[in-house]
Amino acid sequence: MSRIDRAAIERIQKLEIKTGRSILRGLVEHYLNTTPDLLRDMAVNLDQRSYEAAAALAHTLKSSSANLGAREMAEICNEIEEKVDQRADGFEFAVGSCIQRLRASYLLTESEMRNLAFAA
Amino acid sequence: MFKQILIVDDNPSDLLIASAVLESSQRIIFTAKSGFDGIDKLSDETIDLFIVDLQMPQMAGVDLIRRIRKIERYRTTPILVMSGRGQTRDVSGAIQAGASDYIVKPVEDVVLEEKVARLLGVKTDSWEQYQVKGVVTDSSGRFVKPFEILSMNEIGLTVETAEPRVEGEIVEIMARIFDDRDLGPQQIRIDKITANQGVYLIAASFLATTDVFRKEIRLLCRELWRAKDRSKQGKEPA
Numbered sequence: 396m397s398r399i400d401r402a403a404i405e406r407i408q409k410l411e412i413k414t415g416r417s418i419l420r421g422l423v424e425h426y427l428n429t430t431p432d433l434l435r436d437m438a439v440n441l442d443q444r445s446y447e448a449a450a451a452l453a454h455t456l457k458s459s460s461a462n463l464g465a466r467e468m469a470e471i472c473n474e475i476e477e478k479v480d481q482r483a484d485g486f487e488f489a490v491g492s493c494i495q496r497l498r499a500s501y502l503l504t505e506s507e508m509r510n511l512a513f514a515a
Numbered sequence: 516m517f518k519q520i521l522i523v524d525d526n527p528s529d530l531l532i533a534s535a536v537l538e539s540s541q542r543i544i545f546t547a548k549s550g551f552d553g554i555d556k557l558s559d560e561t562i563d564l565f566i567v568d569l570q571m572p573q574m575a576g577v578d579l580i581r582r583i584r585k586i587e588r589y590r591t592t593p594i595l596v597m598s599g600r601g602q603t604r605d606v607s608g609a610i611q612a613g614a615s616d617y618i619v620k621p622v623e624d625v626v627l628e629e630k631v632a633r634l635l636g637v638k639t640d641s642w643e644q645y646q647v648k649g650v651v652t653d654s655s656g657r658f659v660k661p662f663e664i665l666s667m668n669e670i671g672l673t674v675e676t677a678e679p680r681v682e683g684e685i686v687e688i689m690a691r692i693f694d695d696r697d698l699g700p701q702q703i704r705i706d707k708i709t710a711n712q713g714v715y716l717i718a719a720s721f722l723a724t725t726d727v728f729r730k731e732i733r734l735l736c737r738e739l740w741r742a743k744d745r746s747k748q749g750k751e752p753a
Contacts, residue, residue: 406624410535418535422528454570455526458599461621462528476600 398504403464404511423512426459430501437475437494441487449490450479456497463508467500518635519560521545523553523579524568524597529620533566533597536624537631550574554582562592564635567614569598569605577612584613593634597622606702606722616704617722626729629670633720669729671706671720 407419433456440449457472475493478486520537524530525548534544545560547553551574556562565583569576576596583589593615598605601619609617618630665673702722709716721728 407532410532410624414535414538416535418531422531425527451570451572454599458526458620459528462532 398465398467398500398507399511400464400466403462407462420512422459422463423508426463427505427509429459430456430505434494434498434501437497438491441491441494444487446479446487446490449494450476453479460504465500465504465508468497468504471497471500517541517543518563519543519545520564520566520631521547521553521556521560521562522566523547523550523571523576524566525549525571526568529568529597533622533627536627550576550579550582553579557583557586557589562589564631565589565592565594566597566631567594569596569600569609577608580609580612580614595630595634597627601725610704610722616720619725621726623669623726623729626669629668630720633670665716667732667735669721669732671718674717674719676715676717 404419407422411418433452437449437452437456440446440452453472453475457469457476460466460468460472471493475490475497478489478493483489518541520542522530522533522537522544524533524546527548530546530548534546537544545556545562547556550571553565553567565580567576567579571579574582576598580594580596583592583594594613596609596614596617597620598609598617599620601617606617616630616634618627663675665675667673704720704722705717706720707716707718709718721732
């Protein structure tokens, strides 16, 4: 099953045609360069009980993921934001579990995204 | 005449994509990665429209909006908030700070373009015309309000009504029209009310709509278009 929504990629490719500029490659490079650090920092913030900071990082990753069609990643990031926002009992564990799922999802998303952007 | 747009967002991918979507020969797009960066740009350029993210480090979008509004020449310049957050408190906080409109990411390109064109006062040809007549009742079924939707798309609508009402009631009525489509009164902004011999024409925008809502509106538009005499209509909504 594809981890990337092709419609998001096609949208960017259309924008490349419209503007005459390369957009997708730069976006993917930035995503692949920054996401591992974001995931690590999110976990560090959780360990330090800096929940708002962890949610802010999830917010950033949510947007970048959605732009590139990494829907599952975007959805998990949204979950993190909501859990921190609501502060229900045990939300710390729930956020920790989300970060683990994010890492797993990223491993699968990364290679697919790389192939899509750099295959040509 | 060129229109100058300043987009302020700490997320580079959002900045890049929004700039590309809005790029045209009639516009100059400036970008800023933070509120402070955005404020710096104001001394060099005259901006016709601001697009502002809410959640940014150092200076939050709401604080940036307040600072922009304190500058005399930008007191009425349109500010479109484009945020990943779409809860009621986010929307009302932004509007209270001085935002003109609000849109939730991820944003469809056509919706962003339409919002921007509307805020810049530029007419676009994607505004489809529909006519729907109906009535709205309150929760107890007592109050019956005749209305007619004259035009509608994903970003707003124009309603004609025969009875004079205060703005708050009109917003309530319009929220009720879309009751089953997950749109509350806080997400409807009245742009203009024109009164003429007892008939009121109300132009309103949808704020902070979701992808799902926009798709529902599009489907509704298509249903309405198909139900009408096509010879009087434009092209079928996609």
